[in-house]
Amino acid sequence: MPSNTDFLLAIEDLTVSFDGFKAVDDLTLYVDKGELRVIIGPNGAGKTTVLDLISGKTKSSAGSIRYNNKEITKMREHEIVRLGIGRKFQTPSIYDKLTVFENLEISYPQGRSINGSLGFKRTDKVVKRILEVAEEIFLIDLLDLEAELLSHGQKQWLEIGMLLVQDPELVMLDEPVAGMTAKERDETAILLKKMAKERSVIIIEHDMDFVAKIADRVTVLHLGKILKEGTMEEVQSDPTVKEVYLGH
Ligand code: ADP
Numbered sequence: 001m002p003s004n005t006d007f008l009l010a011i012e013d014l015t016v017s018f019d020g021f022k023a024v025d026d027l028t029l030y031v032d033k034g035e036l037r038v039i040i041g042p043n044g045a046g047k048t049t050v051l052d053l054i055s056g057k058t059k060s061s062a063g064s065i066r067y068n069n070k071e072i073t074k075m076r077e078h079e080i081v082r083l084g085i086g087r088k089f090q091t092p093s094i095y096d097k098l099t100v101f102e103n104l105e106i107s108y109p110q111g112r113s114i115n116g117s118l119g120f121k122r123t124d125k126v127v128k129r130i131l132e133v134a135e136e137i138f139l140i141d142l143l144d145l146e147a148e149l150l151s152h153g154q155k156q157w158l159e160i161g162m163l164l165v166q167d168p169e170l171v172m173l174d175e176p177v178a179g180m181t182a183k184e185r186d187e188t189a190i191l192l193k194k195m196a197k198e199r200s201v202i203i204i205e206h207d208m209d210f211v212a213k214i215a216d217r218v219t220v221l222h223l224g225k226i227l228k229e230g231t232m233e234e235v236q237s238d239p240t241v242k243e244v245y246l247g248h
C-alpha cells in the first residue's frame with residue numbers, strides 16, 4: 001500500500017497501452033486541493049486519455065490513481081462521479097430542447113430524470129442552487145431559453161454549469177474554450193478562476209494566451225509522459241518545450 005497523501009489526486013506510475021502503443025506512459029502527477037492545473041501538449045500527447053483514465057472511461061494497464069486517498073483505478077465511471085469527480089468532454093452534450101433551467105435541474109443529484117419523472121420536488125434548495133450556478137455561468141437572464149438557441153460558448157458554459165450543480169470537488173474540462181469568441185474566452189477565464197476557489201480544476205487547453213491567464217501550474221505532456229511541470233513562465237522558457245510544442 002502506498003503511504004497516505006495530502007493531495008486530492010495522486011496518479012502514480014500510470015500506463016495505458018492500446019495495441020502495444022503507450023498513450024500514457026508511466027505517468028506520475030499530483031493535484032492539490034483547490035488547485036487549478038492546466039495540462040498542455042501537442043496533439044496525440046495523451047491529454048484526453050489522462051482524463052479518460054481518471055474518470056474511469058478507460059482502464060489503465062498499470063499504475064494507480066488515488067482520490068482523497070481512495071484507490072479509484074478500477075472503479076466504474078458512475079462510482080467515480082459519485083465520489084465528486086465531474087468531467088466535461090470536448091463537445092457540449094446538453095439537451096437542446098430543454099431550457100437552461102431544465103438542463104441544470106436534470107443535472108442536480110437526485111434531480112428529475114430526463115423523462116421528467118414524477119416525484120421529484122422542485123424544492124427551494126434545488127432552485128437556489130440552480131440560480132447560484134446560472135449566475136456563475138453568465139446565464140441567469142436566459143433561464144427560460146431553449147438550450148439550442150444558445151451560442152456555442154454559452155452551451156459550453158451550460159455544460160460546465162451542469163457539472164457545478166452536482167458540486168464536484170474535482171472538475172475536469174477538455175479544451176473548454178475551443179470555438180469561443182475572444183469575449184467568451186475572457187469570461188470563461190473569470191468563471192474558471194472563480195470555480196477553482198472552491199474546488200480543484202484540471203483543464204486541458206491548447207490556447208496559450210488563455211492558459212497564461214488562468215494557470216497556477218502547467219503540466220506539459222508529450223508522448224504520454226511529463227515533459228515539464230511548473231509555472232507558465234518556467235514552462236514557456238524551457239528549451240525542450242519550445243522545441244516540441246510552443247515552436248509551432
Ligand atoms: P490528446 O488529447 O493529447 O490529443 P489523446 O489522449 O486523445 O491525445 O490520444 C493519445 C494517443 O492515444 C493518440 O495517438 C490516440 O490515437 C491514442 N488513443 C486514444 N484513445 C485510444 C483508444 N481508445 N484506442 C486506441 N488508441 C487510442
Ligand code: MG
Pocket residue numbers: 047048049
Ligand atoms: Mg484531446
